Amino acid sequence: MTKVPVMPHALLDTVAAQAAEFVALRRDIHRHPELGFEEFRTSDLVAERLARWGYAVERGLGGTGVVGQLRRGCGPKRLGLRADMDALPIVEATGLPHASCHHGVMHACGHDGHTAMLLAAAHHLATQGDFAGTLNLIFQPAEEGQGGALRMMEDGLFAKYPCDAIFAMHNMPGHPQGKLLLRDGAAMASSDHVTITLEGSGGHGAMPHCAADPVVAGAAIVMGLQSIVARNIDPLHTAVITVGAFQAGDANNVIPQTATLKLSVRALDRGVRDTLERRITELADLQARSYGVRATVDYQRSYPVLVNTADETNFARGVATELVGAAQVELNARPLTGSEDFAFMLEQVPGSYLLIGNGDGSDDATNGGHGACMVHNPNYDFNDHNLPIGAAFWVLLAQRYLA
Numbered sequence: 001m002t003k004v005p006v007m008p009h010a011l012l013d014t015v016a017a018q019a020a021e022f023v024a025l026r027r028d029i030h031r032h033p034e035l036g037f038e039e040f041r042t043s044d045l046v047a048e049r050l051a052r053w054g055y056a057v058e059r060g061l062g063g064t065g066v067v068g069q070l071r072r073g074c075g076p077k078r079l080g081l082r083a084d085m086d087a088l089p090i091v092e093a094t095g096l097p098h099a100s101c102h103h104g105v106m107h108a109c110g111h112d113g114h115t116a117m118l119l120a121a122a123h124h125l126a127t128q129g130d131f132a133g134t135l136n137l138i139f140q141p142a143e144e145g146q147g148g149a150l151r152m153m154e155d156g157l158f159a160k161y162p163c164d165a166i167f168a169m170h171n172m173p174g175h176p177q178g179k180l181l182l183r184d185g186a187a188m189a190s191s192d193h194v195t196i197t198l199e200g201s202g203g204h205g206a207m208p209h210c211a212a213d214p215v216v217a218g219a220a221i222v223m224g225l226q227s228i229v230a231r232n233i234d235p236l237h238t239a240v241i242t243v244g245a246f247q248a249g250d251a252n253n254v255i256p257q258t259a260t261l262k263l264s265v266r267a268l269d270r271g272v273r274d275t276l277e278r279r280i281t282e283l284a285d286l287q288a289r290s291y292g293v294r295a296t297v298d299y300q301r302s303y304p305v306l307v308n309t310a311d312e313t314n315f316a317r318g319v320a321t322e323l324v325g326a327a328q329v330e331l332n333a334r335p336l337t338g339s340e341d342f343a344f345m346l347e348q349v350p351g352s353y354l355l356i357g358n359g360d361g362s363d364d365a366t367n368g369g370h371g372a373c374m375v376h377n378p379n380y381d382f383n384d385h386n387l388p389i390g391a392a393f394w395v396l397l398a399q400r401y402l403a
Contacts, residue, residue, distance in 0.1 A: 009323045011396055015124060016388040022123075023384045026116035027098035030382070033087030033105045033112070036142030039064040042085045042115065046139045049119055053126035055137070058160070062152035066139040067161055070126060072402075075133030079401050080163035080349065081394055082342060083118040084111045084143035093378035094370055109375045110171040110358065113382030113390075115139060117169070120387060121394035129395065133402035136161040145302070149341040158348055165312050166351035167397065168342045169390055171382060173374050175357030177366040178389045180320040181333035182354045184313035186268045188306035189238065191339035192277070192299065194263035196221065196284045198248075200293040202257035214259035215248050217291035221261060222246065224287050228279045233272055240266040240337055241276065266337050270305055277301075306343035309350040316352045319397045324389065356390055358383045 025045075032041055043064045051057045055068035064085075092099050092106040100106045122137055138157070142148030175181060198218055203211030225241050233239045241263060248259035265280065267273040281297045288295035320329045333355065342353050359371035371383030 009392070009396070011392045012323065012388060014128075015120065015392040015395065018120065018123070019388040022116045022120040022387055022391070025119065026112050026382065026384065026387060029112040029115060030107045031098045031101050033100050033102055033107045034085075035089060035105060036086040036144055036146040036148060037063045039085045039141050043139065043141070046085070046115065046119065050122060050137070053123055055122065055126065061155045061157055062141050062148050064141040065148065065152045067157070068122060068137040068139075069161060070135045071133070072129070073132030075131070075402055077133040077402050078136065078162055078164050079133065079398055080136045080138055080161070080166035080351070081118060081121070081398065082138040082140055082166060082168040082345065083114040084140050084148070085115050086111055086142050086144050086148070088144055088376060090376070090378050094381055096370070096381060106378065107382070108377060108380045109144065110380075110382040111143065113171055113384075113386065114169065117387055117390035118394060120391035121398070124391065124395050125398055129399060131399050131402035135398055135402065136163055143341050147302070147341050147344070149344045153344060153348065163349050165401065166345055166349045167312070167316060168351075168353045169393070170340070170353070170355055171358040171375075171386060172355040173358045173372050173380070175355070175360055176362075177357050177359045177371065177383050177385050178324065179328050179330060179357035180324060180354060180393065181330040181357070182313055182317050182320065182352065183333045183335060184308045184310045184352070186305050187308050187335050187353055188340050188343065189240070189266040189268050189335070189337045190270075190273045190301075190305045191303045192265040192273070192301050194265055194280060194300070195298040196261040196263070197296045197298070198259040198261075198288055198293050199296070200255075200257060200259070203255045205253035205255055208255060211255040212292040213255050214293050215256065217288050217293040218246060218248065218259040218261055220291065221284055221287045221295075224283050225263070225280065228276065228283065232275060232279050237272050238266075238268040238335070238337060239272055239276055240264070241280070266339065268305060268335055268337070273305065303339040303341050304343045304347060306340050306353055307346055308352040309346070312350050313352040315401065316354055316397065319400055320354070320393065323393055323396050356386050358386065
């Protein structure tokens with residue numbers, strides 16, 4: 001049986017013909033990275049382009065956020081597409097011509113590419129788009145741990161720009177370049193930050209019986225925390241407790257007065273998240289008391305579980321398959337234990353968050369190099385071959401949703 005080749009969607013060729021302009025724009029953003037809530041140059045660039053193409057532009061939501069709205073015809077539907085703009089506090093090591101010119105700040109997560117993909121789609125939709133309804137393009141600041149999505153919402157994002165559905169996309173190294181990965185239900189984990197402060201009684205290292213040692217108590221807590229995942233969580237559920245810092249004392253012959261543990265806690269289920277908080281708090285308190293030490297637990301909930309709604313994910317699956325063919329779409333990708341503040345938006349508006357492969361490291365022109373390097377690494381770079389694919393996906397999704 002002869003295998004019929006899958007023909008690329010005509011939209012891919014149309015968007016690719018304009019890609020060079022947006023690759024240059026992406027590299028310009030990469031060269032000038034800005035940390036969360038400091039995306040002044042980037043938001044200037046985004047707002048200027050959107051206004052030039054005829055979008056109604058509002059600035060200042062969430063501090064440096066930008067929203068561009070375009071209305072066509074009398075269609076009642078309202079669609080939101082979101083891209084993040086912030087960089088990370090990392091010293092870039094790529095050595096590329098467009099490497100960061102701000103030492104210690106780098107686009108190491110591809111938000112420069114996300115912004116450029118959505119801008120390329122914005123240009124096409126403004127000049128050639130065939131849709132009827134309201135298109136809201138959301139350029140969000142401060143995704144990297146600072147909750148820029150929530151700040152935009154607190155500033156009235158969805159009150160001013162109601163959306164019937166909302167979508168976002170993130171690049172993902174380790175997957176073939178251009179492959180689109182979707183999942184309904186829990187797709188990314190919650191993220192909580194915990195600080196456990198242990199107050200003991202300091203003393204001389206030669207006379208431990210005269211002290212209450214917070215280091216020993218802390219060591220017991222570190223070991224005990226691992227039993228929570230092993231014995232309190234259903235083995236078929238995902239939970240992560242990482243002790244990223246254990247700080248105490250400065251001298252080898254002094255039992256310190258205090259010790260501090262800093263934890264990262266993740267879950268893919270809201271009930272599991274609640275269980276983790278309860279058990280971590282109980283265990284820290286009881287273990288500390290068993291060593292004559294007092295524990296204070298500061299439990300800060302950060303990003304919630306990111307839950308993709310079924311209908312919107314199925315819609316996005318159909319668009320992805322139409323655009324790139326079934327072989328280039330993973331319909332039910334594995335969830336990630338990383339976190340995303342787009343989860344806050346999905347708590348208010350149905351929608352879906354998908355991934356686009358940034359390169360799997362195979363030895364060819366599109367999958368190797370810096371694109372295959374994991375995000376948050378000083379050698380990472382967004383794969384520019386993805387720009388026309390991501391932009392075309394946004395265009396097709398908007399035209400199908402706002403038909």
